[in-house]
Amino acid sequence: MTENTFPVHNTETLVSFYRTDVLSGQEAKHFNKSDLNPVPKPEAVQTLYMRVLHLLTGFRPECHSMVPLLENIQYPAYHEGATYILSVYTRMRQFLPMCLVYDFSLNDLLAPKKQRTLTILSAIMNFLHFRKQRMELVLEKQAKLRSDMDRLQAYTRSNQEAEKKIEMLTTIPPEQQAEADELAAALSHLQTSTMQEYQEVNSTNETIAEWKARIAEETQKLAQLKVDAGNLKEDISKLKSQIVESPEELKSQMEKMKESVKSIKSSIKDTDERLVELQNMVHGVTHSEAEIQQMFSLLQDLESSMSHSKQQQEEEQELMAQYEKKQKELKHLCAEESQLKRAQTMKMDKECKQNIRKQKKKEMKEQHVQEVLGHCNQIHQKREEMAARIQEISGEKQQLKAKISSLREVCSKETEKAQVQPQTA
Known part of the structure; x- marks a missing residue:
């Protein structure tokens, strides 16, 4: 991230942008400069990331803390905190390469640093501006396509009416033929x-x-x-x-x-x-x-x-x-429509390819998460086994302590008896 292709903004610009365009309601009111300066607060940064994900992908913030209902997971309430962090982390890892940020880590969520957080937020802000411009351009093209389609329909209707008029002018009615x-x-x-x-x-x-x-x-x-x-x-x-x-x-x-x-x-x-x-x-x-x-x-x-x-x-x-003029305009409009359709199909193909890549990455991430969770389950089982062994060892230790205390009492009694015998002798 030493060589950025986007400008890194200051704290005031970022705060004003995220308060107006990303956050809403009480979150926008409570978010201020102190959440990022001098040391970013992890809760505020995590809330910003969740709101950005919600804005872009529609994934609600409360869904990050939902634990999958698997049979091997015992006590799922213990996993909610880690699941929340891991979900935000995996989804940000999938999203930030589109913002030209490739080295996102867990420390950026758990212990964020000022300059790195400002850089990531500036990258997200740059991406949101680019997304807004692209959406406006796409909406303009859609409006133009709708107007062109309306004009095409009007031209086809006028062509049909002209054909009917030409047919009426060229054909003689049968009652007037004689x-x-x-x-x-x-x-x-x-x-x-x-x-x-x-x-x-x-x-x-x-x-x-x-x-x-x-x-x-x-x-x-x-x-x-x-x-x-x-x-x-x-x-x-x-x-x-x-x-x-x-x-x-x-x-x-x-x-x-x-x-x-x-x-x-x-x-x-x-x-x-x-x-x-x-x-x-x-x-x-x-x-x-x-x-x-x-x-x-x-x-x-x-x-x-x-x-x-x-x-x-x-x-x-x-x-x-x-x-003929209308036919030429119709051909021109058909050519423009075919070009727009071709561009739209190419865009859809690109989006499909990107979705396939995202799905593959998501599956790989989910597989990795499942492996990590399986490993965690194994560690949890080993921990339970170690806890059981520790309990057994502590029980044995208690038994040994009881035996030692009983033996000490026996020894003390024997020593007392031994001390009493020479006196009697």
């Missing part, structure tokens, strides 16, 4: 019909553009002809005012003019007919545009339904992402 199939068939038919209508509308738009181009060309030609006719009329009026022509030439020119007017009228008629045809075509185009507008409204409705379905798909993807 309607959904009809809607899907109608949607596909409507898509094909809209594609055909789009193709027809494109073709009609192309024909309308071609007819519009032709109408523009014809109107341009008609305007040019009107301009030419106006120019001709002006030229004719000028010529009429300047030249007096022959009637034959006038007739031929008039015929030519009539033919040109007829050709112009026929061209105007053709253009009117074409214009009517084009108006009919434009009316058909407006009718087709109304139908296209209806189809467009239907397509907008379909687009809104498709956007709603896309929104549902996005919600489903978000739920799946949340589900």
Whole structure:
């Protein structure tokens, strides 16, 4: 104990610690500095050790003085004092190596010394502080494990609810399955019909553009002809005012003019007919545009339904992402739980090994105590035998003393007789 791994405290610190953390009631009130300084009192030191054992192992102080009921023990009341000391000694020998004190002896109980007692009490105080810190750490880990288990249960419940929601969103009820199939068939038919209508509308738009181009060309030609006719009329009026022509030439020119007017009228008629045809075509185009507008409204409705379905798909993807996130957190929590379980199992294995070692040491100590008690019983039997022999010897001695006294009396009588005979002679 010359090189300690723990600090050795003074008497005031030890007294205050043991009064607050170990002793209780009247023992804490009566325990003071004079019990350890200048010379420790054996009763106070033994009481401290018993209270420490009671705090750590649950072994009550009154159990130390209980003598085992064996057949070979006679007068067990004589053994209570020695049993009390030996029990405290054996249990302190088992406990103090955990406090890094390996040389505990009976003198530390029966005749404790100041510095050694302070060292042992400081070691026990250091161990109790370490035990308190470990217990707080274990309690914190247990609380964290409980909270993690609660979170794990909450996550599993939320995952199950998300799975149910996903299943409800992905599965179509049987009463709506036929309607959904009809809607899907109608949607596909409507898509094909809209594609055909789009193709027809494109073709009609192309024909309308071609007819519009032709109408523009014809109107341009008609305007040019009107301009030419106006120019001709002006030229004719000028010529009429300047030249007096022959009637034959006038007739031929008039015929030519009539033919040109007829050709112009026929061209105007053709253009009117074409214009009517084009108006009919434009009316058909407006009718087709109304139908296209209806189809467009239907397509907008379909687009809104498709956007709603896309929104549902996005919600489903978000739920799946949340589900995967929860699964990852669940795996992480399971890994932490497995680590905690592994650490707990390792701790339990260590504790089991320590308990087995303690049990072996306890059995060895109990066996040694039984051997010592057997040896004490043999010594007691030998003592009884010696006491019986001493009694026999004392009886023989008394008999010898009686014989000696009787012989002395006989001798004294004989000497008196011998003294009387010469006088008579």
